[in-house]
Amino acid sequence: MSDFLSEAPGDFSVEIELIGARYAYENAGPAVPMTKRQCEARKAFIAQLEENHYAMVWRPCLVCDGKWFAIIALRDRYDLPVPTCICRECGLVQANPRMRPGDYEDFYATLYRDLYVEETLDLPAFFKKQERIGKRIRQYLADDVDWRPPTRILEVGTGAGGTLDYLCRDGARGIGIDFDESYLAFGRKRWLDLRRGAIGELDISVRPDLIVYRHVLEHLDDPVAELKRASALCRRGKGMLYVEVPGVDAISTAPSRVGGDLLKTIQNAHTYYFSRKSLANVLMMGGFRIRRIDEQVRSLSIAYHDKARKTPKFREDWRAVLAGLRAIEERYQAGADTDRETLSRPE
Ligand SMILES: [Zn+2]
Known part of the structure; x- marks a missing residue:
């Protein structure tokens, strides 16, 4: 399992500020029901990461070119070990570090359909x-x-x-x-x-x-x-x-x-x-x-x-965005406990 913090380049500043405990990557199961085919695609994706066929690379922020990030999630809904960050200068939420463009191309060509699209698409x-x-x-x-x-x-x-x-x-x-x-x-x-x-x-x-x-x-x-x-x-x-x-x-x-x-x-x-x-x-x-x-x-x-131009920087705006995300999580936690129990885990 990659340590995204220690792999950040020296001029990057990164902290972990997860939205909540369930955003950690602990093999706790997916947040959505998954079919057998999706579970296979999940395993194949993790294998690509572990075998270094797919590499995660830190990038400066697309909008403000900033290098100051908070990691807000260490996994996705399929319980894949992919980090999501918020830029601490402009507030843009982004996958960072993320795969190289060629890795995404390979992912879309090989695994995307199995992971995201219904088996028998009508x-x-x-x-x-x-x-x-x-x-x-x-x-x-x-x-x-x-x-x-x-x-x-x-x-x-x-x-x-x-x-x-x-x-x-x-x-x-x-x-x-x-x-x-x-x-x-x-x-x-x-x-x-x-x-x-x-x-x-x-x-x-x-x-x-x-x-x-x-x-x-x-x-x-x-x-x-x-x-x-x-x-x-x-x-x-x-x-x-x-x-x-x-x-x-x-x-x-x-x-x-x-x-x-x-x-x-x-x-x-x-x-x-x-x-x-x-x-x-x-x-x-x-x-x-x-x-x-x-x-x-x-x-x-x-x-x-x-x-076309660079936009003015929205310094400190990330606080409002992060607070908004936390509020979404709190509202969900307050109202959806029964709903969550019905979701299945991967086989
Ligand atoms: Zn930014």
């Missing part, structure tokens, strides 16, 4: 679920976007394209990009323009009027670099960006599957856990000006790529 039902998400996004953006031609929409992380399909039902032209060929193939059968790859790799000759990232940025190693690529595609002052991420501030209040349990939201596939403020920082650094943003976190911004 693609038509998944597509319908994506359409319902499209309906919600369309409602959020109703007054901002003209959904008719010649509007062009680019969705990054499109999956099977159900969301894109819904957004384009009044004639806007859509392009969806993602990596998983089985999802893409399903959407292509419905005549959607779905392409395999990342935003910087594909030759997208059109300038999109709207780019959609739903539950994508929290998986990326460098969401600022990603957003810079996105804003570079847009016309300055015109291109719109819709970003939605799971919001750490909304864990207790938003209707969700996690029942107010912060531990259930911590997962080794997530590199960042955004609040309204930390996502705003990342959007601004990526070259976007924010029009509106809420705690869920959903946001609409406009591309101003030549104005």
Whole structure:
């Protein structure tokens, strides 16, 4: 088992301030029920760490370049030994140290599906679920976007394209990009323009009027670099960006599957856990000006790529973020004891 504290580089300052005792890594069992297949994937992931095929590396903070962190969790919901930190300068919650980009690539190619995706994924039902998400996004953006031609929409992380399909039902032209060929193939059968790859790799000759990232940025190693690529595609002052991420501030209040349990939201596939403020920082650094943003976190911004900048530092803000996380944990502990007993442990 790695000692993340002692492995921090000399110019890093790191302390352990766990949200609660159950955030320690003690093989105490997962926070969510796991199938046999998930348990196998968990074991395989731990083996990759133990055999040093995957290496955890400390990074300065994405937003403020800071090197002062508090480790708030030493495990995730699957009881994997991955640390989560809060930056003690800007308050960004992040996986740190975390795997190298190549390790993540390998993880997504080999273990991610077994750990995160249902064994028998019902693609038509998944597509319908994506359409319902499209309906919600369309409602959020109703007054901002003209959904008719010649509007062009680019969705990054499109999956099977159900969301894109819904957004384009009044004639806007859509392009969806993602990596998983089985999802893409399903959407292509419905005549959607779905392409395999990342935003910087594909030759997208059109300038999109709207780019959609739903539950994508929290998986990326460098969401600022990603957003810079996105804003570079847009016309300055015109291109719109819709970003939605799971919001750490909304864990207790938003209707969700996690029942107010912060531990259930911590997962080794997530590199960042955004609040309204930390996502705003990342959007601004990526070259976007924010029009509106809420705690869920959903946001609409406009591309101003030549104005991309470092954000002002939010010194001491981490105290408020950490207090918020502790309050979420306290509320959960006060109300969910019966709920927890029903969860199974890994075999
Ligand atoms: Zn920071």
